[in-house]
Amino acid sequence: MVLDVVLVLLGIAVLGFAAGARVVKQYEQGLVFRFGRVRQALRGPGLTLVVPGVDRLKKVNLQIVTLPIPAQDGITRDNVTVRVDAVVYFKVTDPVRAVVTVEDYRFAVLQVAQTSLRSIIGKSELDDLLSNRERLNQGLELMIDNPALSWGIEIDRVEIKDVALPESMKRSMSRQAEAERERRARIITADGELQASKKLSEAAAQMAETPAALQLRLLQTIVEVAAEKNSTLVLPFPVELLRFLERSSEQLSRPAGAPERGEPTEQLPG
Numbered sequence: 001m002v003l004d005v006v007l008v009l010l011g012i013a014v015l016g017f018a019a020g021a022r023v024v025k026q027y028e029q030g031l032v033f034r035f036g037r038v039r040q041a042l043r044g045p046g047l048t049l050v051v052p053g054v055d056r057l058k059k060v061n062l063q064i065v066t067l068p069i070p071a072q073d074g075i076t077r078d079n080v081t082v083r084v085d086a087v088v089y090f091k092v093t094d095p096v097r098a099v100v101t102v103e104d105y106r107f108a109v110l111q112v113a114q115t116s117l118r119s120i121i122g123k124s125e126l127d128d129l130l131s132n133r134e135r136l137n138q139g140l141e142l143m144i145d146n147p148a149l150s151w152g153i154e155i156d157r158v159e160i161k162d163v164a165l166p167e168s169m170k171r172s173m174s175r176q177a178e179a180e181r182e183r184r185a186r187i188i189t190a191d192g193e194l195q196a197s198k199k200l201s202e203a204a205a206q207m208a209e210t211p212a213a214l215q216l217r218l219l220q221t222i223v224e225v226a227a228e229k230n231s232t233l234v235l236p237f238p239v240e241l242l243r244f245l246e247r248s249s250e251q252l253s254r255p256a257g258a259p260e261r262g263e264p265t266e267q268l269p270g
Contacts, residue, residue, distance in 0.1 A: 022048050022057045029095045031058040038100060060095035064156055067106065069113045071164070074121030082129060083164040084121055088113050088144065094152030102151045109148060113158070116143040129163045136160060 023046070024030045030043030033056045043057065050057050071085035090109055092098045098105045120140050121129070128136060137158050145155040165173075207213045 022050055024048055024057075024059060027063045028059045028061055031060060031095055031099055032056070033058065038096060040096070042095060058099055060092055060099060062092055062095070064089055064091045065106070067110060067113070068161075069110070069117055071162075072114060072117045072121065074118050076121060076124055076126050076129065078125045080126045080169060081166055082121060082126065084117060084129065084160060085162055086113070086117055086140065086158060086160045088158050089156040090148065090153050091156060092152060093154045097150075097152030105151050105153055108151060109144070109153060112144050112147055113140075116140055119143065126165075129160070133160050 022030065022043075024043050026045045028045065030048060032039045032041070032043060032050060034051075034054060048057070067088045067090065069086040069088060071083050073081070073083050075081055088109065092105070102108045117140060120136055120143070124136060137160060140160070141155055141158040144158060148155055207217065
């Protein structure tokens with residue numbers, strides 16, 4: 001009889017222990033609500049006991065949560081329609097405030113992030129959204145962090161993921177980039193031609209002072225052209241040789257005693 005009573009009591013104790021035993025994971029904190037009132041003493045990782053029917057254990061995740069922000073449509077300050085999405089990284093720093101102060105802290109952070117993202121879009125220009133995202137990320141993080149602190153939430157970082165533009169705007173930006181590249185190419189080409197013309201002018205002046213240098217350059221050009229295995233080779237005729245032949249032909253065709261071209265003729269007395 002006594003043994004039966006002991007076994008019954010032991011069974012009740014085991015059932016009570018099993019009903020009141022809870023396991024809190026390493027990345028969690030446990031809040032105990034006793035008759036609906038939260039107890040300030042948090043339950044750490046490991047096995048913890050609660051009073052069945054009296055206590056209720058609420059586990060709060062302390063890991064960094066990745067919360068994607070759905071794409072938001074907006075008009076920038078320079079009147080361009082864009083679609084921007086982002087992602088928020090946050091964690092719970094005060095489990096009591098996160099559970100007691102706000103009904104669903106995840107949903108609350110998401111709503112604040114969406115409104116803040118639309119506000120950032122309206123205050124920014126298109127160039128800022130495309131090229132100056134670091135400053136916008138900091139401003140967006142500050143806008144979300146202000147209300148989140150009162151909920152026991154710490155915003156780790158906020159990143160703008162993508163900026164979707166209308167097709168007409170994409171084509172306009174493509175044409176603008178192409179025109180800019182063409183302008184730079186023309187400037188570089190013109191600058192190269194200017195430098196080449198200056199060097200050619202200096203080379204021409206130097207060769208004018210030394211005619212032998214011009215002849216050497218001519219021979220070098222002939223050698224370079226001949227090395228290309230061309231079937232036809234065009235040789236420029238030296239100008240000095242043409243002038244010499246011209247003077248020789250004039251001397252042969254002029255009658256004896258006639259003055260050379262350019263010399264004054266003698267007037268016979270009347």
